[in-house]
C-alpha cells in the first residue's frame with residue numbers, strides 16, 4: 001500500500017488535542033448588523049460554483065456578485081459569461097464583475113481575498129478547502145463553502161481551528177450539506193428527535209450512483225493541470241467517493257444522533273475500473289458499519305458503478321417505526337437557495353449567528369474515517385482516525401512539478 005495511506009494509529013498529534021469536537025454552540029448573539037449591499041466573490045467557478053452563486057442571487061436582494069477566482073482562466077470566463085447573461089428578474093442588478101476583480105491561477109484565491117468582498121462562496125474541489133477557508137477567515141470574510149471540507153485528518157484539524165477562529169471573529173461560516181436546509185428534513189429530524197419513531201435502534205445510508213466524470217490527459221496539459229481538471233479521480237484531490245458524495249447521507253444520521261460515530265469497520269474495493277490513468281487511484285465501492293456512542297449502528301453503502309441499481313437515501317429505524325428522514329415534512333423552498341438565505345440573514349444580523357463548520361467537519365471526518373478503515377482493513381476509533389498523522393495533499397502546487405498518484409490502496413498491506 002502507498003505509504004501515505006498507512007494508518008499510523010498510535011501516532012497522536014498532540015497539538016490536535018484542540019480537535020475535541022466541542023460543538024460550536026448556536027450563539028444567539030446577532031452578527032454585526034450589515035444592512036448595505038453585500039459584495040460576494042466566488043472561488044472555484046465550475047458547475048457548483050456557478051450554481052451556488054445563482055442560488056444566492058435567487059434567495060437574496062441587496063447583494064452583488066463582484067469578483068471571481070479560479071485556477072483556470074477558461075473556467076472563470078465561462079462562468080462570468082453565464083452570470084453576465086442571466087436575464088431573470090431575480091438576478092437583475094446583482095452581477096457587476098469588472099476585469100480587475102477576475103483572478104486566474106494558483107494564487108487566485110489569495111488575490112480575491114485582497115479585494116473588498118464581504119462574502120466568499122467556495123466551490124473548488126475539496127483538497128483546497130482547509131487552506132482557502134483559513135485564508136478567507138484570516139482576511140475577515142464571511143464564508144459559504146461547499147462540502148466536503150477536507151480529504152484527510154490533517155485538513156479536518158486545520159478546518160476545525162478555522163471554524164473556531166470564525167466564531168471568535170464573529171464571521172459567519174456556512175457549509176453545503178444542503179439537506180440540513182430542507183424543510184422536509186428539518187421537520188422530520190425534529191419529529192424523530194422528539195420520539196416519533198421511538199428510540200433509534202439502527203440506520204442505513206446509501207449513495208449508490210455513477211462515476212461523475214473522468215478525463216483523458218491532453219498533451220498540452222501540465223501534470224498538475226491534468227490532476228486538477230480530472231480532480232474526481234485522485235484521492236488527494238477529492239477524498240474518494242465516500243468522502244466526496246456520501247458525506248451528504250452520513251451527515252443526516254450524525255444530525256439525528258446529535259454526534260458522530262466512535263468506531264467503524266469497513267470494506268470496499270475497485271470492482272470495475274480498469275487500471276487506466278483517467279480512473280486514477282480511487283476505489284469504486286465502500287461498505288461501512290459505523291457505531292455511535294450509544295451502540296446504535298449505521299450501515300453505509302457508497303459506490304460509483306455505471307449501469308447499476310442506483311439509490312441515494314437515509315433511513316432510521318426506531319422502536320416504534322422507521323423514517324426516510326424527510327418523510328414527515330414538506331419542502332417549502334429549494335434547500336440550495338435556503339442555505340444562502342440563512343447565511344445572508346445571519347450576516348445581516350436578521351438571524352442568529354451561523355457557523356456550521358464543526359458539524360460539517362464531523363461528517364466529513366466520519367466519511368474519511370470509513371475510508372481509512374476500508375483502505376487498511378482495520379477497525380478504527382474516532383480518536384485514532386481524527387488524530388492520525390495522515391496528510392495527503394501536496395504542500396505546494398507548481399505547474400512545473402509532477403504529482404504521481406497511486407498505488408491503489410490494498411487492505412492488509414498497511
Ligand SMILES: NC(=O)c1ccc[n+]([C@@H]2O[C@H](COP(=O)([O-])OP(=O)(O)OC[C@H]3O[C@@H](n4cnc5c(N)ncnc54)[C@H](O)[C@@H]3O)[C@@H](O)[C@H]2O)c1
Nearest residue numbers: 044045046047048049070071075123124126128146147176
Ligand atoms: N452540495 C452539493 O449538492 C454539491 C453538488 C455538486 C458539487 N458540490 C461540491 O462542489 C465542489 C465543486 O464541484 P463542481 O461539480 O463544481 O466541480 P467543477 O470541476 O465543475 O468545478 C470546480 C472548479 O474549481 C476550480 N479549481 C480547482 N482547483 C482550484 C484552486 N486550487 N483554486 C481555485 N479554483 C480551483 C476548477 O478549475 C473548477 O472550475 C465539490 O467539492 C463538490 O463536492 C456540491
